[in-house]
Amino acid sequence: QVQLVQSGAEVKKPGASVKVSCKASGYTFTSYDINWVRQATGQGLEWMGWMNPNSGNTGYAQKFQGRVTMTRNTSISTAYMELSSLRSEDTAVYYCARGVRVSGIVGATLADYWGQGTLVTVSS
Amino acid sequence: DIVMTQSPDSLAVSLGERATINCKSSQSVLYSSNNKNYLAWYQQKPGQPPKLLIYWASTRESGVPDRFSGSGSGTDFTLTISSLQAEDVAVYYCQQYYSTPLFTFGPGTKVDIK
Numbered sequence: 001q002v003q004l005v006q007s008g009a010e011v012k013k014p015g016a017s018v019k020v021s022c023k024a025s026g027y028t029f030t031s032y033d034i035n036w037v038r039q040a041t042g043q044g045l046e047w048m049g050w051m052n053p054n055s056g057n058t059g060y061a062q063k064f065q066g067r068v069t070m071t072r073n074t075s076i077s078t079a080y081m082e083l084s085s086l087r088s089e090d091t092a093v094y095y096c097a098r099g100v101r102v103s104g105i106v107g108a109t110l111a112d113y114w115g116q117g118t119l120v121t122v123s124s
Numbered sequence: 125d126i127v128m129t130q131s132p133d134s135l136a137v138s139l140g141e142r143a144t145i146n147c148k149s150s151q152s153v154l155y156s157s158n159n160k161n162y163l164a165w166y167q168q169k170p171g172q173p174p175k176l177l178i179y180w181a182s183t184r185e186s187g188v189p190d191r192f193s194g195s196g197s198g199t200d201f202t203l204t205i206s207s208l209q210a211e212d213v214a215v216y217y218c219q220q221y222y223s224t225p226l227f228t229f230g231p232g233t234k235v236d237i238k
Contacts, residue, residue, distance in 0.1 A: 111174075114174055
């Protein structure tokens with residue numbers, strides 16, 4: 001069965017960086033995109049960006065441009081999201097979600113499976 | 125960017141009664157070339173990740189009970205739970221995947237038992 005297993009909770013100081021991992025199993029890792037979505041406590045869902053594990057191509061939400069980097073290691077079917085220059089407002093649960101390509105619009109994907117989430121707390 | 129809005133913010137419904145959630149997009153998410161609406165609905169229970177319920181505005185994901193249905197086209201959409209069960213208590217989000225690769229989500233609607 002498809003599974004996305006994320007790394008454990010992190011506590012970071014303002015100005016530091018965090019790197020969250022997302023290990024995929026149950027499907028061919030390079031055949032589906034990986035999206036990253038975050039959710040502050042009690043808040044809604046915010047899309048951060050996308051990566052194609054086959055090509056390594058990425059696309060980031062404008063809000064995170066310059067601060068986020070998405071990478072992968074295909075040999076271990078794992079995607080990574082690194083966020084730098086952390087501030088208190090970055091305290092949130094970070095999710096990876098598999099993106100399945102859908103018909104019609106070129107490149108359109110649907111997030112069908114999600115990781116369990118990783119809590120990142122930014123505090124001095 | 126396409127902005128998604130939802131109404132109401134929350135609702136409480138008696139067990140076995142109907143729950144209706146509305147979602148509106150700031151521009152059409154209907155792609156004329158294939159006549160499909162790039163609109164999905166997710167359910168999120170406390171402490172869990174979102175779960176895909178419906179895509180193409182009205183197609184249920186495999187394993188989703190048929191009491192969940194989606195309707196609408198263009199800019200106005202509805203998620204209906206025909207007979208609310210205790211396990212349906214959750215926050216429901218609509219999401220557009222038209223403006224790929226950028227997803228945008230609605231703010232969510234919390235459903236509780238009255």
